[in-house]
Amino acid sequence: MNCALILLLRLDFLWMWAIVGVAGGLLLFVRGFKILQRKRLILNTPISKIRSASLGLVEVSGLATGPYLIEAPLTGKACYFYRTIAWELRKASRNQQWRKVADESLHVPFYIDDNTGLLLVNPQGAETDLHRDFRGEYSNSFFSPEQMPGRVREFLQRYGITGEHRVRVEEYAIKSQNALFILGTLAENPGLEVGPEPLPTQAAARGWKLTSEALDSAAAKLMPNMGAHGGCEQEVIHLSGRGRPLHSAEMTQQGKIAAALLRAGSGNPRAWAAAGLDHDSPAVAIEGQPEPALLSARRGAGAGPAANNFDLHPKVVLLKGENTPAFFISWRSQRRVASSLGARAIACIWGGPALTLLSVYVLLARLEWL
Incomplete structure (x- = not known):
């Protein structure tokens, strides 16, 4: 059967x-x-x-x-x-x-x-x-x-x-x-x-x-209490270059968001503003690269x-x-x-x-x- x-x-x-x-x-x-x-x-x-x-x-x-x-x-x-x-x-x-x-x-x-x-x-x-x-x-x-x-x-x-x-x-x-x-x-x-x-x-x-709208939404959810220009003193966030990448536990909340935006290649000012980061200021530093190269490295x-x-x-x-x-x-x-x-x-x-x-x-x- x-x-x-x-x-x-x-x-x-x-x-x-x-x-x-x-x-x-x-x-x-x-x-x-x-x-x-x-x-x-x-x-x-x-x-x-x-x-x-x-x-x-x-x-x-x-x-x-x-x-x-x-x-x-x-x-x-x-x-x-x-x-x-x-x-x-x-x-x-x-x-x-x-x-x-x-x-x-x-x-x-x-x-x-x-x-x-x-x-x-x-x-x-x-x-x-x-x-x-x-x-x-x-x-x-x-x-x-x-x-x-x-x-x-x-x-x-x-x-x-x-x-x-x-x-x-x-x-x-x-x-x-x-x-x-x-x-x-x-x-x-x-x-x-x-x-x-x-x-x-x-x-x-x-x-x-990863659209700009998705980045805006994600940043806003991660930083619900921070205004468009940040509600706290802006920090310099160091991201690893060619060396060992920082573990998420070693990064601040801003650092995690900045890392995600950088890796996504986002230069959208609204996404950075929603995360409490100034799009055009050197708030993000990449280890092993000089400060003047920050904008070039991001874009x-x-x-x-x-x-x-x-x-x-x-x-x-x-x-x-x-x-x-x-x-x-x-x-x-x-x-x-x-x-x-x-x-x-x-x-x-x-x-x-x-x-x-x-x-x-x-x-x-x-x-x-x-």
Whole structure:
């Protein structure tokens, strides 16, 4: 009886997977042609020299550069753009699957240099194919420093990840002098200014992004009796730099809040004011760094080449266009990007129908029509 029930359940699951296979095969087939269309767009758009590039859809290649840098949370490397993602291994039905629990991406506007000129790039809304600088998997031993680096632990703590499940983290970044291939729209500058303030690259799903409103609310809850400008004498809060981070028990309440705001890269004055800290005064000191570097340390990782070597208010910017939304940044060359897209397109165009036919065969056999 039990064997018959198990067999029946397996047959029912086979029926369901066959239906999913039919739909999935059709979707893969359609997706294959979309990928092929993107490949043709890349090959049909000639690579332009920055000095002679005209407004509209362009392709440029060169080295990333810029006057301001930010710090990637996991590697600590200075960069212009980073994306850090975390997954947890969760049990779903009878299987286990990776569930995304954090997706953080910040950037500062940067330039691309091809030896004929400099072109400002606004990576907002770009599809990226970047080199992976960090990848790690950790078991549910969250407080074990031997297995989990301190930077990884701090990043996960920001998102309330307790380490009860197995965790996987990855980080991608655009660093100084990285070779880039970019397909995007060259347009008149809509008012973009180059500055040291890190900007969120994309709106993450709810629960993943530390918004300014969330920081304001958290700071207000932690400091309920302190006014906007603080109700007590302002203290200098020392946060560890590259050395051992301070344990929470060794930090004051203001120190804990300042640490959270700093690690989140928040330069929002309202969040600092709600915590009773002056946004622009040197109330937060980072061990191993001089006082004049405090604002730079809070807003980014410092400066690259001298700012006077760049036009901070250029007339044109490479960005995601309104009429032509194609915007792609890759660490691979045009030829390698096109080759990769071609292979994916072939796999989808041929694999999709094969999956559909196999699933239809299973359905017909299940209905005993064969």
